[in-house]
Amino acid sequence: MTPVETRTALAEHTTLRLGGPARRFVVAETTEDLLSAVHAAEDRVLLLGGGSNLVVGDDGFDGTVVKIATRGWRVDGETVEVAAGQNWDEFVAAMVEAGLGGLECLSGIPGSVGATPIQNVGAYGCEVADLLTSVECYDRRTGETGTMSATDLGFAYRTSVLKGTDAGIVLSVRFALRGDGLSAPVRYAELARTLGVELGARVPAADARQAVLTLRRGKGMVLDAADHDTWSAGSFFTNPIVPEAELAPVLARIAEAVDTPVPQYPADGGVKLSAAWLIERAGFRKGHEGPGGRVTLSTKHTLALTNRGDASTADLLALAAEVRDGVRAKFGVTLHPEPLLINCSL
Template sequence: MTPVETRTLLAEHTTLHLGGPARRFVVAETTEDLLGAVRADGRVLLLGGGSNLVVGDAGFDGTVVKIATRGWRIDGESVEVAAGQNWDEFVAAMVEAGFGGLECLSGIPGSVGATPIQNVGAYGCEVADLLISVEHYDRRTGEVRTLSAADLGFAYRTSVLKGTDSGIVLDVRFRLRPDGLSAPIRYAELARTLGVELGARVPAADAREAVLDLRRGKGMVLDAGDHDTWSAGSFFTNPIVPESELDGVLARIAQVVDTPAPQYPAEGGVKLSAAWLIERAGFHKGHQGPGGRVSLSTKHTLALTNRGAASTADLLALAKEVRDGVEAKFGVTLHPEPLLINCSL
C-alpha cells in the first residue's frame, strides 16, 4: 500500500477532471492492503477508474482508497478478475485470447469491480448477462462472502451494491464464450454497423472494433486531448415509465413533438430515450452551461462535459437545467447515472 497522502485533489482521479481534495488518499495494490485500508477509517470512498463519480468541489472528508488490484485467472469457460483491473484492458485481452461475450462492453472506462455495482451496459449487453458471482467484503460484519448474480438484485443500471459503502467488491467472476463468437447482436445500430441481422453472432473481435468505432464517434472513448471525453459517460439514465402512466406521458409528448417517442420494453414498464427527450426539450449537442466551462458533448447529447476549467458546481448547474427542462416540457424526470459524492442535483 502506498503511503497515505493528504489533500489529494480528486479531480486528478476522475474522468470528469472534477472534484475537491480528499482528507486522506491511499492506493491499495493487493486485496490485503485494500481490506486494511477500509478497516482503518470509518468514512471511506472507494475509487476505481473514477469514471462514474461526480465529486463535489469541497472534496471528501474521509479516506479515499484507490483500488489498484490487477489481473485475472481463466478457469475453463469462466474468468475471475481483480476489482481494480482496468475494464477495457481486460475485455481486450479476453477477445484476443479467443473468448466472446464481453465484446459489446468494449471501450467503457473504469475498473472491473465497479461494473456490477451499477450493472454497466451498452449496445444491448449488460454485466448481469455475464456475471457469475463476486467476492464481497461486508464492512458491517467483517466477512468475505461469495455473492451470486441473483444475490445482487440487478436491474437497469443498478444493483443492491449501488449507493452504499457498506461493502466492497474484491473480485468478479464472469462466464465466457469459448467459440470466439460474440453474444447475439441485440442493438440495431451495432447490427447496421456490422451489416448483420439482429440476433446474429459475429467474431468477437469484429464486434469489439465496431463498438469502439461507434463509441469514438460519440466521444465515449477516453482521450485526454478531447474535452468531449471529459465526462462520466451518459449522465442520465433512460427513464422507465410504468405501463399505468405510459398513455398520459405519450399524450403529453405528442402535444409538443410530431414524431413518436422511441419506446423499448423494460422490466416494470416502458423505457424511453433520455437523449431523445433532452434534444426535443431544446438541449442540443454542445449546449453550454455556466460560462461555457461545461457543455453537453458536441458528439453525444447524454454526456455532460468539462471543457477544461469547470467546477463541479458548473456541471451540476447544467445537469439541473437539462433535468428541469425535460420535466417542464414532458413531465418526465431524468435521474443521474453517476454517483454524486458530497454534492447533489
Template structure:
C-alpha cells in the same frame, strides 16, 4: 500499501477532471492492502476505481478515499475471476483477443472491473448481469469475506444492491464467457447495421469489439486526453422507465423499448427535443453538453463541479417542463447536490 496522502485532489483521479481534495488518500495494490486500508479507515470511506462514474463536489471528500489498484485475472474452468481494480477495457480486449466472447459489446467503457456490477454496466444490448456469475466482497458490517451470486445482487437497469453504499467492497468478479470466439446475438440496431448483419445474428467477437469502439469514439465515449468531449462521466442521465399509461401524454415518435417495470424512453431524444442541442453550454461555457452526444455533460477545461451540476439541473428541469419526465443521474454524486 502506499502511504496515506492528504489533500490529494480528486480531480486528478476522475474522468470528469473535477472534484476537491480527499481528507486522506491511499492506494491499495493488493487485496490484503485493500482489506487493511478498509479496516483502518473507519467512516466515511469513498472507494475509487477508474473514477469514470463519479461526480465529486468542489469541497472534496473529508474522509478516506481508497483507490483500488488490484490487477489480473485467472481462469477456473469455463469461468474467469478478475481483480476489482483491473482496468475494464484492458480485460475485455484481452478476452476478445484470446477467443473468449460475451463482453465485446462492453468495449471502450472506462473504469475498473469492480465497479461494473455496482451499476450493472451495459451498452449495445449487453449488461454485466448477462455474464456475471458471482462476486467476492468484504462485508464491512460483519468483517467477513462473502460470495454473492448474480441473484443476490438484485440487478436492474443500471443498478444493483451495491449501488449507493460502501457496506460491501468488491474484491473480485467472476464471469462465465464462451470460448467459440463468436459474439452474443447482436441486439442493437445501430451495431447490427455497422457490422452488416441481421439483428440477433452473431459475429466474430474481435470484429464486434472494433465496431463498438468505432461507435463509441463517434460519440466521444472513448477516453482521449486531447478531446474535451471525453472529459465526462459518460452518459450523465439514465434512460427513464415510465408506466405504460404515461405514454399517451408523450409524442408518438419518442423512441421506446420494453423494460422490466415499464417502458424505457430515450433520454437523448428527450433532451434534444426539449431544446438542448449538442454542445449546449453551461455557465460561462466552462461546461457543455458534448458536441457529439447529448447524454454526456463535459468539462471544457476550467470548470467546477458546481458548473456541471448547474447545467445538469437546467437540462433536467427543461425536460420535465416539456415532457413531464424527470431524468435521473447515472453517476454517483459525492458531496454535491443535484
C-alpha cells in the same frame, strides 16, 4: 499499499477531471492492502476505482479515499475471475484476444472491473448481468468475505443491491464467457447496421469489439485526454422507465409537445424511453453550453455532460439541473443521474 497522502485532488482521479481534495488518500494494490486500509480508516471511506462514474463536489471528500488498484485475472476454461481494480477495457480486450466472447459489446467503457456489477454496466444491447456469475465481496457490517451470486446482486437497469452503499466491497468478479471466439447475439440495431448483419447474429468477437469502439469514439465515449468531449462521466442521465399504468398520459403529453414519437424499449416494470431523444426535443442540442461555456453537452452525444477544461463541479451540476428541469417542464418526465454524486447534489 502506498503511504497515506493528504489533501489529494480528486479531480486527478476522475474522468470528469472534477472534484476537490480528499482529506486522506491511499492506493491499495492487493486485496489485503485494501481491507487493511478500510479497517484503518477512522472516518468516512470512499472507494475509488477508475473514477468514471463519480461526480465529486468542489469541497472534495472529508474522509479517507481508498483507490482500488488490484489487477489481474485467472482463466479456467470459459470461466474467468478478475480483480476488482483491473482496468475494464484492458480486461475485455484480453478476453477477446484470447478467443473468449461475450463481453465485446462492453468495449471502450472506462473504469474498473469492480464497479461494473455495482451499476450493472451496459451498452449496445449487453449488460454485465448477462455474463456475471458471482462476485467475491467483503461485508463491512459483518467483517466477513463471501460470494454473492448474480441473483443475490438483484440486478436491474443500471443498478444492483450494491449501488448507493459502501457496506459491500467488491474484491473480484467472475464471468462465464464463450469459448468459440464469437460474440453474444447482436441485439442493438445500430451495431447490427455497422457490422452489416441481422439482429441476433453472432460475429467474431474481435469484429464486434472494433465496431463498438468505432461507434463509441464517434460519440466521444472513449477516453482521450486531447478531446474534451471525453472529459465526462459517460451518459449522465439514465433512460427513464415509465410504469405501464402511467405510460398513456406520459405519451399523450409528449405527443402534444412534438410531432414525432419517442423511442420506446421494453423494461422491467414498464417502458424505457430515450433520455437523449427527450433532451434534444426539449431544446438542448449537442454542444449546449452551461455556465460560462466551462461545461457543455458533448458536441457528439447529448447524454454526456463535459468539462471543457476549467470547469467546477458546481458548473456541471448547474447544466445538469437546467437539462433535467427543461425536460420535466416540457414532457413531465424527470431524468435521474447515472453517476454517483459525492458531497454534492442535483
